[in-house]
Amino acid sequence: MTWTTSITQQLLKPLILGIAIGTSLSVTSVNAEIGYPEKEELKFGFIKLTDMAPIAVAYEKGYFEEEGLYVTIEAQANWKVLLDGVIDGRLDGAHMLAGQPIAATIGYGTKAHIITPFSMDLNGNAITVSNDVWAKMKPNIAKQADGKPVHPITADSLKPVVEEFNAAGKPFNMGMVFPVSTHNYELRYWLAAGGIHPGFYAPHKGDTSGQIDAQALLSVTPPPQMPSTLEAGTIYGYCVGEPWNQQAVFKGIGVPVVTDYEIWKNNPEKVFGITAQFAEKYPNTTIRLTRALIRAAKWLDDNNNANRPEAVKILSQPNYVGADYDVIANSMTGTFEYEKGDKRAVPDFNVFFRHNATYPYYSDAIWYLTQMRRWGQIEQDQSDDWYKDVAAKVYRPDLYAKAAQSLIDDKLIPASAFPDFSSESGFKAPQTHFIDNLVYDGSQPNAYINSFTIGLKQGDKL
Structure with missing residues (x-):
């Protein structure tokens, strides 16, 4: 940034922060309460997946700038590079796998205190198998009329x-895309529910392959490389976010067999991650970037997904996801194609705001921790309180509520669009919509872990 540009921004800042476009003058007093951003120039990272959309939309629709934030958005090579970038300060924040802040905070892999004030979406993944495997599966599947x-x-x-x-x-x-990814846990959940053992981790023994006792061997493949790796025959199936399942359909090399919406209805997917140090050092900036992301998420779901075609145009640009418009639109606009020609309506395949998608629930964090324990990434038994304490260190509904309340006060988003912050506990009611019909109650993590047929239970050691 040049000296002239910086001076211009300083002069414009009161105007930008005082009156958001199309809102009333009440914004002035509310924004004064939040305060000017301590850090204005920010760099955010992402992986080329459609669920990075809130970041792209916040940039393209001017929501970041309306908060006085001047943001650069940069695609990252893989999830490890992205996480390292946030930890070492090369990136100020990033589109993250929900498991990454949790794993980093407890010291699985890289040790760092990462938090999230904003959950980016629900659903959005699927499991795809090769054409040959699909042909072998089909005789075992019931048919409609x-x-x-x-x-x-x-x-x-x-x-x-x-x-x-x-x-x-x-x-x-x-x-799958990363050892602490939703994709890893969803693929393992689906396999185990069908009686297929996906293997254990034993980091205390130096084994981080996740393949101990495995009948199906899971390994990491970066999302954009999934279709080509499947086509090469190196893997026979994968779990990934869009557009890389629909890409397999368009290329005629594989068949998506199940979505994560069908594995766990309205499951949390990505989060926006920052270091705890960033949030402490730049509290106003943290609230302001959260405000911008909330507005972007709402825009993505507004009017029954009416803005999705425009969002697809944005995401198809090479600096974002870079896949063909039709490939991205196949899922982003409320449909999903399984076997070629078998396109079905799945309006909630991608959810960015409705169903309180953006609220960082403690119970969501705890679910990931239960799966880490189930498959051995957490070596020892932990108390129910330990799970809750870790969740509270990482998921920050207090920051979210502050940003959301300011949007309500600014009359940008109605209070009815958010949880009731005066009574919200951060725990969802027990969830019943899993493919194996088990019930998940985030307040009782050990009881949940013990309910699985396949996986470690309390007292089990490798």
């Missing part, structure tokens, strides 16, 4: 295929 498969498709239909591979001494390889 029109001959199309009955959904949701469970991993019971994949189990004979995996057993066939194992009997022949051939590994059944599958891809």
Whole structure:
């Protein structure tokens, strides 16, 4: 930034912060309460997935600038590079896997205190298998009257295929995007619900492969490389976010068999991550960037997804996701294509604001921790209170509520669009919509862990 540009921004700052476009003059007093951003020039990272949309929209629609923030957005090579960038300060914040701030804070992998004031979306992932594997699965799947498969498709239909591979001494390889990704836990959840063991981690023994006792071998593949890796035959299936499942359909190399909406209805997906130090050093900036992201998320869901075609145009640009418009639109506009030609309405495949999608619930964080324990990434038993304490260190509904309340006061978003902050506990009611019909109660994590047939339970050690 040049000296002249900086001076111009300083002169314009009171105007930008005092009167947001199209709002009443009440913004002035509310913004004064928040205070000017301590840090104006910010760099945010992301991975080329459609669920980075709130960041792109906040930039393209001017929401960051209305908060006095001058943001650069930069795609990252992979999730580790992205996390390292936030930790070392090269990035001020980033689109993150929900498990990344949690894992970093407890010291699994890189140790750092990362927090999130904003949950970026619900749903958005799917599991895709190769055409050959799909052909072997189909005879095991019930059919509708029109001959199309009955959904949701469970991993019971994949189990004979995996057993066939194992009997022949051939590994059944599958891809996921990162060891603490939602994709890893969703793929493991789906496989285990169908009686297929996805393997354990034993970091205390130096084994971070996640393949101990595995019948299906899961390994990391960066999201944009999933289709080509599947096409090459290196993996036989994968779990990833969009547009890389629909890309397999368009290329004719694979079939998405189940969405994460079908595995766990309205599951949390990505978060916006910053260091705890950043939030402490720049409290006004933190609230202001959260305000901008909330506004972007609402715009994405407004008027029954009416803005999605415009969002798809934004995301198809090479500096964002860079996939073809039609590929991104296949899921972002409320449909999802499974087998070629089998396109079905899935209006909640991508949710950015409704269903309180942006609120950072403690119970969401605890679910990830239960899966880390289930598969051995957390080595030892922990008390229920430990799970709750970790969640409170990482997920920051207090910061979210401050940003949201200021938007309510500014008359930018009605109070009815948010949880009731005066009574909200941060714990969702027990959730019942899982593919295995188990109930998840975030207030009782150990009871939940003990309810699984496959996986570590209290007292188990590797």
